[in-house]
Amino acid sequence: MELISVRINDFLHYVGVNDRDTHLFENLWPLENGVSYNSYLINAEKTALLDTVKITKVSDFTAKLRAALGDKNLDYLVIHHMEPDHSGAVSTIRELYPDVQIVGNKRTIQYLEEFYGITENILEVKDGETLDLGDRSLTFYTTPMVHWPESMVSYEPKSKILFSQDAFGGFGALDGTIFDDEINLDFYHSETRRYFSNIVGKFSKQVQSALKKLAGLEISMVCPVHGPIWRSHPEKIIELYDKWSRYEVEEGVIIVYGSMYGNTQRMAEVIARELAVQGISNIKVFDVSKTHESYILSEIWRYKGLILGSCTYNNYMFPLMTKLVNILDMNKIENHVLGVFGSYSWSGGAVKALKEFGEKGKYDMIPEVVEAKCAACDEDIIGLRNIARTMAHKLKEDRLTELTDLLDN
Structure with a gap:
């Protein structure tokens, strides 16, 4: 069966492919809903293929490319990013079109x-x-470390x-x-945020630099190499990347715990309940062994509050x-409030390590720390509730500040 490319407009074709087979992106991040590898063909006076796909999907990719090109030859292959999920089929393209000129930066x-x-x-x-390209052209802008050195x-x-x-x-x-x-x-909002936090988030400062560099361009459509093409509302995806790369967060708390026999889990439940009592509605509790x-x-990228608990x-x-x-x-996440707690049996270590992590990071640390011996006692429970109360107080302070700023404006 012939695979047909998708015509985007009178000169541009989508020749990308879907990957529903790979379990882990970069052999690390789950792909429960798959991923797309997007490639585009400019069919102008000169033809230009913009990026390729992962080599495991080369057959479907080249079938779509042939259908879009028809009898024409391929003049250029533009490589925006060399990661193998986008450059994997470069050698195949050179075999199919020996005269193709590869375009890239140094x-x-x-x-x-x-x-x-x-x-x-x-x-x-x-x-x-x-x-x-004759009746069309491409102007290149380098965007180093978004998210490789050669990215453009x-x-x-x-x-x-x-x-x-x-x-x-995404x-x-x-x-x-x-x-x-x-x-x-x-659906794509959630998957796009997960992609940003997993893949691009470490380079948020570079994302901000790239956004400033491109700010003068009038953009009617955004064509990324993963996820949907933004043709109706390109400003939405640009605004999301701007928000996430500025570490802009919502009110809420993520509690993550590691527990072997349930004692540390019970401590997490005490904190979660007290947060709710204190008026915090966005609370999510995760078992690090399960999720x-x-x-x-x-x-964590979405919400301001973070509470980590670990058994030793x-x-x-x-x-x-x-x-x-x-x-x-x-x-190197910023703009978060961090609380820590944990438990031990005969010798501690977990809470000390969590404190050291928080103190060397850019976190607003909650001073009170609870470390229970074996199981939480009444005094520990009071401390856990105090962690929740301090967290809620800090989030409500932000809520009040935002309201004041809104009224002032």
Whole structure:
């Protein structure tokens, strides 16, 4: 059966593919709902393929590309980002179209040789340079560390389309729907935030730099390499990335615990209940042994309050809590209030490690810490409730500040 590309407009085709087979993105992050690898063909006086796909999906990809090209030859292959889920089919494209010229920046050219041994028929472009395609053109803007050193975007000025590589992308296969006006945005909002927090969030400062760099462009459509094409409301995805990369959060608390026999879990339940009593409605409690850190990280990115609890395991944190804390440390999250608690049997260590993590990070730490021996006693329960009360007080202070700012404006 012939696979047909999707015509976006009179010169642009979508030739991307869905991946519902891979369990873990980057062999780390769950893909319960799959992921798309988006590629685009500009069919102007000159033809240009914008990025490829993961090599495991090359057959469907090349079938769509042939259908979109028809009898034409492929003049250019533009590589915005060298990560193999987008550059994996580069060698295949060169075999199919031996005369194709590969377009990339200096770092791209370096990676081309190091990944694929490609050194010939390459056109280097610099920041701000334009590739002439006849009746269309592409202007390139480097966006280093969003989220690799060679990352760049391109802009077609006549149609005002931004080809944004991994920026403005999201998890989730495109289930028949390709454009933002065709999809359930509630579903993609969650998967897009999870993608941002898992993949791009560590580079939030670089995202802000890229947004400032592109601020002068009039953008009518955003074409990322993952997730839907934003043709009706491109400003929505740009606003979300701006919000998340500024660490803008909502009122609410994420409680994450690691517990072997239930004692630390019971401590988490005490805190959660007291938060509700204190008027906090957005409360989510996660067992780090059950919920993958991908989803926990996404929720932490959303809400201001974070409370971590761990039993002691071999004089340190519970191993899966250690994994989560390492991921949080790597992401350098800002604008959060942090509380910690835990338990031990014969020798502590977990609470000390959680405190050290919080103190070296950019967290507003709640002073009171509870470390129960074996099971929480009455005094520990009072301390846990105090953690919740302090958290609620800090969140309500923010609520009042926001209300005051709104009234002043």
